[in-house]
Amino acid sequence: MTATANSHKPFIIPIFLPHAGCPHRCVFCDQSSITGVPSKRPPKDIRAQIEAFLTFKTARRKRVQIAFFGGNFLGMPADIIKRLLAEAAEYVTTGRVNSIRFSTRPDTIDLQRLDWIKDFPVKTIELGVQSMDEQVLSTTRRGHGAAETEKAIEHLKKLNYEIGVQLMVGLPEDTPERAIASALQVARLKPDFIRIYPTVVLAGSPLAAWYRKGNYVPLSLEEAVRQVKNLYLLFKKKNIAVIRMGLQASEDLEKGSRVLAGPYHPAFGHLVYSEISLDLAVAQIESSALNTDSISIRVNSRDVSKLRGLRNRNIEILKKKFNFETVLLKADDTLAQDQIIVSSTHSNSN
Numbered sequence: 001m002t003a004t005a006n007s008h009k010p011f012i013i014p015i016f017l018p019h020a021g022c023p024h025r026c027v028f029c030d031q032s033s034i035t036g037v038p039s040k041r042p043p044k045d046i047r048a049q050i051e052a053f054l055t056f057k058t059a060r061r062k063r064v065q066i067a068f069f070g071g072n073f074l075g076m077p078a079d080i081i082k083r084l085l086a087e088a089a090e091y092v093t094t095g096r097v098n099s100i101r102f103s104t105r106p107d108t109i110d111l112q113r114l115d116w117i118k119d120f121p122v123k124t125i126e127l128g129v130q131s132m133d134e135q136v137l138s139t140t141r142r143g144h145g146a147a148e149t150e151k152a153i154e155h156l157k158k159l160n161y162e163i164g165v166q167l168m169v170g171l172p173e174d175t176p177e178r179a180i181a182s183a184l185q186v187a188r189l190k191p192d193f194i195r196i197y198p199t200v201v202l203a204g205s206p207l208a209a210w211y212r213k214g215n216y217v218p219l220s221l222e223e224a225v226r227q228v229k230n231l232y233l234l235f236k237k238k239n240i241a242v243i244r245m246g247l248q249a250s251e252d253l254e255k256g257s258r259v260l261a262g263p264y265h266p267a268f269g270h271l272v273y274s275e276i277s278l279d280l281a282v283a284q285i286e287s288s289a290l291n292t293d294s295i296s297i298r299v300n301s302r303d304v305s306k307l308r309g310l311r312n313r314n315i316e317i318l319k320k321k322f323n324f325e326t327v328l329l330k331a332d333d334t335l336a337q338d339q340i341i342v343s344s345t346h347s348n349s350n
């Protein structure tokens with residue numbers, strides 16, 4: 001992860017509000033599966049949850065945010081939005097929390113709702129954009145188009161909110177080209193950070209029925225990693241931090257009972273970083289033109305596990321691809337992250 005991404009990493013106190021404020025069910029979504037919290041009315045009082053989380057905060061984590069996730073925050077009635085924000089704001093007033101964040105649909109960002117929240121210490125707003133492709137948006141029954149996302153980001157920028165965008169790959173009707181085109185459109189809007197989720201078939205989602213009837217085929221894990229990697233690299237080039245790739249592992253997702261099919265992996269982000277490291281190593285080896293059957297690769301210690309890959313996968317790939325007998329990985333903290341130095345461990349090399 002880059003330093004830019006880390007700067008977006010506050011200590012989060014999550015308040016899950018599964019499907020609260022959702023106008024309907026988007027085909028891919030089942031927040032109860034994702035959050036492990038059953039859908040119900042927003043809690044009467046969130047203070048107990050906040051207090052419990054504050055006991056986990058370590059001194060190292062400086063910035064603290066209360067986060068309302070799992071629904072369409074600004075789709076709820078004004079009185080509930082204001083009550084939840086007021087309870088969270090008490091913690092900001094007393095200095096125990098720095099600010100508030102929430103996730104909401106792009107089509108809920110309008111002047112009236114922004115007026116409801118303007119007196120509360122909301123810093124970050126995450127938009128569930130998912131795609132900028134009109135075909136994908138209508139097939140997944142989002143109920144809004146790309147223009148709403150453009151307008152929403154424009155409004156939020158004017159008011160200086162920190163803006164996050166959630167994107168998905170592998171949605172029905174999506175293609176690698178459409179995913180890239182979506183990402184480019186989003187990058188042009190210059191949000192502050194991105195989350196990328198590969199579509200998985202969640203048990204309680206409408207997509208589950210499509211999948212069972214054979215009307216939807218999810219991406220393979222390999223293809224999902226490839227597509228997410230391409231999006232990650234695109235945003236990196238545009239200097240936009242990608243703070244998460246893949247669903248957060250939860251007990252329910254881990255048990256496998258909630259994911260019917262699709263590219264779910266508890267360490268999805270790690271798989272993407274490993275692919276990127278592998279590509280870098282391959283390029284380095286090819287350009288070094290070493291005449292040897294034994295090499296060592298030096299990387300920053302923080303890159304060692306990425307380059308190794310899960311269960312040594314990348315090392316095995318490199319051995320096979322270049323006919324190496326040994327590939328030694330060495331940590332070298334004089335190197336910057338993502339820097340790779342390849343050398344021969346035999347004297348007959350050039």
Ligand code: SF4
Pocket residue numbers: 019022023024025026029030031070071072105128
């Ligand atoms: S994607 Fe967002 S708006 Fe759609 S059902 Fe899920 S939480 Fe609600």
